[in-house]
Amino acid sequence: MRIAIAGINGFVGNKLNDILSITPENYHIIPIDITNGIDLSDRTQALKIQSFDVFVHLANLSYVPASYTDPEIFYKTNYLTTLNALELCRKYNASFIFISSYIYGTPLYLPVDEKHPITPFNPYAQSKVICESLCEGYNRDFNIPVIIVRPFNIYGVGQKGNLIIPEIINQLKQGKSVIQLKDPTPRRDYINVKDVAEALKICINHKHKSIKKYNLCTGISYSVLELTEHINQALRNKVCFRFNNTDRPNEVNETKGSYAKILNELGWKPKTDLIDGISEIMKYEGL
Numbered sequence: 548m549r550i551a552i553a554g555i556n557g558f559v560g561n562k563l564n565d566i567l568s569i570t571p572e573n574y575h576i577i578p579i580d581i582t583n584g585i586d587l588s589d590r591t592q593a594l595k596i597q598s599f600d601v602f603v604h605l606a607n608l609s610y611v612p613a614s615y616t617d618p619e620i621f622y623k624t625n626y627l628t629t630l631n632a633l634e635l636c637r638k639y640n641a642s643f644i645f646i647s648s649y650i651y652g653t654p655l656y657l658p659v660d661e662k663h664p665i666t667p668f669n670p671y672a673q674s675k676v677i678c679e680s681l682c683e684g685y686n687r688d689f690n691i692p693v694i695i696v697r698p699f700n701i702y703g704v705g706q707k708g709n710l711i712i713p714e715i716i717n718q719l720k721q722g723k724s725v726i727q728l729k730d731p732t733p734r735r736d737y738i739n740v741k742d743v744a745e746a747l748k749i750c751i752n753h754k755h756k757s758i759k760k761y762n763l764c765t766g767i768s769y770s771v772l773e774l775t776e777h778i779n780q781a782l783r784n785k786v787c788f789r790f791n792n793t794d795r796p797n798e799v800n801e802t803k804g805s806y807a808k809i810l811n812e813l814g815w816k817p818k819t820d821l822i823d824g825i826s827e828i829m830k831y832e833g834l
Contacts, residue, residue: 554605614670703740764804
């Protein structure tokens with residue numbers, strides 16, 4: 548099976564590539580990444596990508612605060628990469644896997660399932676909703692098989708950027724004994740990148756002709772304060788966490804998802820709990 552992975556050098560893409568490389572199935576990986584000189588938002592470059600059976604689309608901008616400071620780049624990049632990838636799927640008669648995000652806004656009920664109303668609450672989430680609509684159109688009009696996965700808060704070994712766990716690790720590596728964070732109260736459903744990659748592998752092997760949408764989550768939420776307590780337990784040298792009680796615009800107080808649909812239809816469920824996942828990160832970082 549020929550698998551095109553866009554964003555293969557990113558956090559999730561790397562893990563997916565690792566998992567596909569060590570399994571007995573016969574996968575031929577077609578690597579696509581802007582760091583390799585392939586800009587998927589450029590149609591001319593996209594058309595040079597060789598034929599494939601399944602396209603896994605991970606090449607999106609995802610840092611929420613940046614979506615406020617430069618929304619044009621976010622909308623343009625996320626829309627065009629998705630459009631060009633879908634056009635390639637139409638050209639090669641291939642299936643499409645789109646990695647969306649948490650797009651439900653403030654929950655009306657918990658746990659949040661796929662039937663929950665969609666309420667984008669920042670430019671990043673809005674761009675994902677637009678791309679999901681594009682996927683629906685290509686499935687309806689051109690019969691492109693599509694699976695949309697909606698991961699909640701992904702974390703794990705090797706994560707970079709300004710998200711909370713990498714932010715804490717960066718401060719720890721600077722030798723700080725007092726770690727400064729923002730609001731300690733928001734609760735999040737943290738899903739390990741290994742479990743996300745395993746779900747994507749299952750989706751790659753799933754034969755279908757329709758459009759399917761699945762949450763990727765654990766069904767358990769942790770506050771920022773609880774997260775820091777688990778991190779401190781995993782550290783060889785304990786630190787002090789201090790909070791300034793400021794948050795981002797349109798902050799959602801709690802996310803907690805249901806993975807019942809993907810469990811029932813594809814047999815996937817998360818295997819890594821947060822405590823084990825954090826311990827693995829701290830061991831990897833030498834902390």
